[in-house]
Amino acid sequence: xxxxxxxxxxxxxxxxxxxxxxxxxxxxxxxxxxxxxxxxxxxxxxxxxxxxxxxxxxxxxxxxxxxxxxxxxxxxxxxxxxxxxxxxxxxxxxxxxxxxxxxxxxxxxxxxxxxxx
Amino acid sequence: xxxxxxxxxxxxxxxxxxxxxxxxxxxxxxxxxxxxxxxxxxxxxxxxxxxxxxxxxxxxxxxxxxxxxxxxxxxxxxxxxxxxxxxxxxxxxxxxxxxxxxxxxxxxxxxxx
Numbered sequence: 185x186x187x188x189x190x191x192x193x194x195x196x197x198x199x200x201x202x203x204x205x206x207x208x209x210x211x212x213x214x215x216x217x218x219x220x221x222x223x224x225x226x227x228x229x230x231x232x233x234x235x236x237x238x239x240x241x242x243x244x245x246x247x248x249x250x251x252x253x254x255x256x257x258x259x260x261x262x263x264x265x266x267x268x269x270x271x272x273x274x275x276x277x278x279x280x281x282x283x284x285x286x287x288x289x290x291x292x293x294x295x296x297x298x299x300x301x
Numbered sequence: 302x303x304x305x306x307x308x309x310x311x312x313x314x315x316x317x318x319x320x321x322x323x324x325x326x327x328x329x330x331x332x333x334x335x336x337x338x339x340x341x342x343x344x345x346x347x348x349x350x351x352x353x354x355x356x357x358x359x360x361x362x363x364x365x366x367x368x369x370x371x372x373x374x375x376x377x378x379x380x381x382x383x384x385x386x387x388x389x390x391x392x393x394x395x396x397x398x399x400x401x402x403x404x405x406x407x408x409x410x411x412x413x414x
Contacts, residue, residue: 219403221347221405228388228390228405228406228407228408229339229341229347229390229392229405229408230405231392231401231403231404231405234402234403243397243401243402244401245302245401246302246400246401247302279346279347281346281347285353286335286337286352286353286394287349287352287353287356288337288339288349288352288392289349289358291346291347291348292346293346294346
C-alpha cells in the first residue's frame, strides 16, 4: 500500500529534542519533495520546512531557523525532522507530506508531540 | 514573512454555492504562487483538493473549483454537501529566494447549515 508512515507519539520535557520519522511505504521519494507542517491544538496549519528528492537541499520557515533540521535516508526512503530546544508551544501534531511540481498528493497520519514539564 | 489571510468562517446552506478566498500581504496572488487548497476534518491529515490554482486531483469532487479572483486565490463550492463541512486552508508558494518558500493561510471554517 502506497502511504507515508510516521513515527509514534512522543512526550518531551522543555529544552529537549525530538526526532520524527516519515517513511515511504510502497514507493520512494525519488521524485518528491517532502514537507513538514504542524498543527497546535485548535490552531491552523503551519509550514515548517522542505527537503528535496535527493536529500541534499532543505529550506525552513523563518520561525524555526536554527532549531530544526530535516534529513533523508534514501536507502530506507525515510525522512527525518529534528526539532530542538522544545517549549510548550511546540505541543502539536506534526505531519509529513509529499509534493511534486506543487502537487501535494499524500500525507502521513501525523505524530503528536506533547511538551510538558 | 508574508501573511496569508482567509475568511475565518463561512456558513452555507446545503445545495448552495460559496467562495473562499486567499489573500497575500505582499500583493495580488497570481498563477506563480501555485496555490493549493486543502480540506481538513477533525482528527485527520489535510487533503489536497486543488493544486496549482485550478487543477483537481482524481479524488476531488466536481463541485470544487479553484481560480484567481480579484487578486486572490479562490475556492468555489457549487452544490455544497453536508460532508463539505470542514476547515479549508490555502498554501501559497513564494519562491526559493525569499524568507521562506511556503506559507499557509489562516484557514476558513466552513459550516453547512
